[in-house]
Amino acid sequence: MNSKEFDSNAPVLDVQHLWVRYDAHTVLEDVSLQIAGPGEILGIIGPNGGGKTTFLKSILGLIPISKGEISVFGLSPEKARQYIGYVPQYNKYDYDFPISVLEVVLTGRLKRAGLFHRYSKEDKAAAMQALETVGMAEFKDKQIGELSGGQRQRVFIARALSNDPKFLLMDEPNTGLDTFMQDELYRILADLKKEMAIIVISHDVGAVSAHMDKIACMNRRLFFHDSKEMSREDFIAAYGCSIDLVAHGVPHRVLGTHPYAHGADGSTCGCGSTPLVISDLAAETPAAGQKDETKEAK
Known part of the structure; x- marks a missing residue:
């Protein structure tokens, strides 16, 4: 891409014929996908090792691609990274380290503040707003290690939101959450999607069918039909086996x-x-x- 400026009229995501290989091993094969704008949550399901996390990292520009093109708001992944919020699958925090919830969320502002700069009033206000969004503002002074798994996950979502992203990527965000906390997570996402496009990777097929607006299967290739309904043949193609799921708004x-x-x-x-x-x-x-x-x- 030649554009160097954010283009709000460009598709949020435009992936064309993407291939990713590690040595002789093909992880992603001829993947194409376009997300026009905010307002919907795309759920991506698929077997372990199917390339889902690699796909998110490609969008973020964190790994080299072998062939194809990716643009985010008309920018290369590296230049668009400042507009993307990312909640990784595993957060490798030392929960015994004395860091507060607010300090964790502020780390999401590092790309603006820089490693050796003090956080500004604007940074702190943005962090607090993100905590308000996920219902964790009252815990701002708590040590991160004192929180439950579900509360920590909310904090990590707040960290991703603290930089005011226009596009949110989430890798297994409901890991470790009980049913109540999962419902709260999807309630938060339902509000957020009004302002940003969201991709969620999940192994919970029932939750995806109930809470996502569109579903895709990924097993090296991407199987996407621009809706919540996918045929039995699509699941067999994606998973390599038969999974009988009817995804029309009701979890099965x-x-x-x-x-x-x-x-x-x-x-x-x-x-x-x-x-x-x-x-x-x-x-x-x-x-x-x-x-x-x-x-x-x-």
Whole structure:
């Protein structure tokens, strides 16, 4: 890209025929995706090792691409990074280190303040606003190690928001969150999407179908249909196995009718799912006399 300035009229994300290789191993193959603007959350699901995290890092310009093009607001990933908020899958904090919640969130402003500059009043105001957004302002003086896992995750989201991003990338943000905290997370995202585009990587297929506006599957290649509904064939192509999911606004469990039996012969298909008894929202356990398909699948 030749443009050096943020272009609010350009697509938030434009990925064309992206390939990423590590030595002779292809991680991403001919991936194309465009996100026009804010207002929607794209959920990306797929098996472990399918390239999901690599895709986010490519958008951030953190890894070299082998072929293809990526632009964010008309800029190269490296130049657009200041407009992107990122919540990584693992936060490698030493929770015994004496750092407060506010100080953690302020680290999201380093790209503005610089490593050896004091934080300004503007930086502190932005950090507090981010904490307000995720409902953690009252904990600003707490040590990060004193918080629960769900509270920490909110703090790390606030850190990503502190730089006023126009595009938010989240890698497994609901890891370690209980059901209540997950609902709170998606409530926050529903508010944020009004102002920014959001991509969320998740292994929780039910949560993705319930809370995301669009779904894509990634297993080296990207399978995307610009909606929440994906065919059985798409899931087979993405996961390499059959996953019966109907994603039309209601969370469904992964079906137990699985042709590979998940390790029955000592192997695994790699889809990451566990066969469960089929149930609707009103029935969480098998009815009396119903076969336990979970046990049969083991």
